[in-house]
Amino acid sequence: xxxxxxxxxxxxxxxxxxxxxxxxxxxxxxxxxxxxxxxxxxxxxxxxxxxxxxxxxxxxxxxxxxxxxxxxxxxxxxxxxxxxxxxxxxxxxxxxxxxxxxxxxxxxxxxxxxxx
Amino acid sequence: xxxxxxxxxxxxxxxxxxxxxxxxxxxxxxxxxxxxxxxxxxxxxxxxxxxxxxxxxxxxxxxxxxxxxxxxxxxxxxxxxxxxxxxxxxxxxxxxxxxxxxxxxxxxxxxx
Numbered sequence: 070x071x072x073x074x075x076x077x078x079x080x081x082x083x084x085x086x087x088x089x090x091x092x093x094x095x096x097x098x099x100x101x102x103x104x105x106x107x108x109x110x111x112x113x114x115x116x117x118x119x120x121x122x123x124x125x126x127x128x129x130x131x132x133x134x135x136x137x138x139x140x141x142x143x144x145x146x147x148x149x150x151x152x153x154x155x156x157x158x159x160x161x162x163x164x165x166x167x168x169x170x171x172x173x174x175x176x177x178x179x180x181x182x183x184x185x
Numbered sequence: 186x187x188x189x190x191x192x193x194x195x196x197x198x199x200x201x202x203x204x205x206x207x208x209x210x211x212x213x214x215x216x217x218x219x220x221x222x223x224x225x226x227x228x229x230x231x232x233x234x235x236x237x238x239x240x241x242x243x244x245x246x247x248x249x250x251x252x253x254x255x256x257x258x259x260x261x262x263x264x265x266x267x268x269x270x271x272x273x274x275x276x277x278x279x280x281x282x283x284x285x286x287x288x289x290x291x292x293x294x295x296x297x
Contacts (some may be wrong), residue, residue, distance in 0.1 A: 073228075103285070105287075110194070110289070110290075111289055111290075112189070112275070112286075112287045112288055112289040112290060113275070113287040114287075115284075115286070162228075162229070164229075173231070173234075174231070174285065176221075176228045176229035176230075177228060178227065178228040179228065
């Protein structure tokens with residue numbers, strides 16, 4: 070099946086720094102990718118839809134300036150957590166639909182962020 | 186608020202026991218329904234999905250789910266679980282083009 074990778078798999082940073090997370094579709098092209106956030110023992114919450122060549126679409130309550138998304142190519146989307154604070158510590162997961170069907174999502178392995 | 190509800194947070198079963206995980210959603214209109222599984226240390230994988238047609242859907246690894254429209258439910262079942270089924274299970278609802286919402290997940294522990 071299709072593969073989506075994320076890098077890094079985990080990151081620890083100091084409060085106030087920015088962290089970039091990459092999401093790549095390894096064997097298919099994705100004009101759209103999705104970024105989710107998962108708190109412990111909670112559901113995946115959709116943060117934003119990343120669109121190749123255009124602005125991302127953010128869900129209500131997600132700060133655009135806080136979570137910068139760039140979809141520079143058909144295989145890469147990046148999420149940058151700017152001026153990270155401890156409350157941003159979470160598990161961030163990306164997904165991409167493969168085969169042109171929105172219903173078939175392939176998920177990355179996730180990136181665990183810990184902000185000290 | 187509209188949501189996807191998974192009733193059980195943690196289910197513990199012995200091998201060979203039957204499994205049923207509940208999932209209810211509160212969205213109206215046409216929806217597509219999914220069950221995903223996340224094995225320890227791995228990414229989410231699709232177990233099965235329902236778009237239309239037969240409301241009883243067969244998935245991988247012996248799992249099945251039944252869509253009951255009148256109950257807004259899409260429960261996951263397996264007649265006989267194995268130790269290797271230990272994982273986190275997520276129900277998800279897709280509305281429209283890209284609006285996918287997940288339940289909180291149910292952790293299944295199967296004792297050998």
